[in-house]
Amino acid sequence: MSCGISMVKYILFIFNLLCSICGILLIVFGALLFSNIHSIDDFAEAVRNQQVPITMIVLGAVILLISWFGCCGAIRESYCMSMTYSILLFVLMIGQLALVIYMWVHKEQYLKLMGDVVEKAWERRTRRADYMDAIQISMECCGRSSYADYSYQGFFPPSCCKDTNNCRSDTVYRRGCKGAFVDFWDRNSDIIKYSGLVIAAIEFVGFVFACCLANSIRNYRRRADY
Structure with a gap:
């Protein structure tokens, strides 16, 4: 070669x-x-x-x-394995591009799905509060729509404040988690989409390289047979 x-x-x-x-x-x-x-x-x-x-x-x-x-x-230097790799990589690349296009076209539906995650975590908080606590800590938010969602119980969970040992009405996060979570994914959806395109481009280069290698192996073996 x-x-x-x-x-x-x-x-x-x-x-x-x-x-x-x-x-x-x-x-x-x-x-x-x-x-x-x-x-x-x-x-x-x-x-x-x-x-x-x-x-x-x-x-x-x-x-x-x-x-x-x-x-x-x-x-x-296996032609069969190289072609199998090329085909699998091509299928993976097409699937990834389809996912990126789906996110691009159905962005509003995707963001609604992210909002439903917070809704479900809020509904389950009486049985498992750890989901809601994890969202409140990571997003620095409180409640589903705002911190006022906890007004009925007279106190705020520690995850609603930076200082978990001293969570009061004047130190609580003001923003609701649904809005914060949706905005987070809205800001990062473009990063996810463009990262997917870059990875697909790298996979395409790998696909071309694999096809070139497989073609070279086949031609080399043909010449060796003569």
């Missing part, structure tokens, strides 16, 4: 080796998160809690599988 194709081979191998490590880490973290989920009385709530670690494990397995084909195809 030419020097250029040999360089492409090793670039693909290193790239997919790093992706394999990322896939393994996703599987490990997903498995640890899954094992740490405690028993929950509400079955539907338990299923929802398990969706995140299961998604991490499945995504890690997919990345690991695709990267394995890429590594083996590059280092073993």
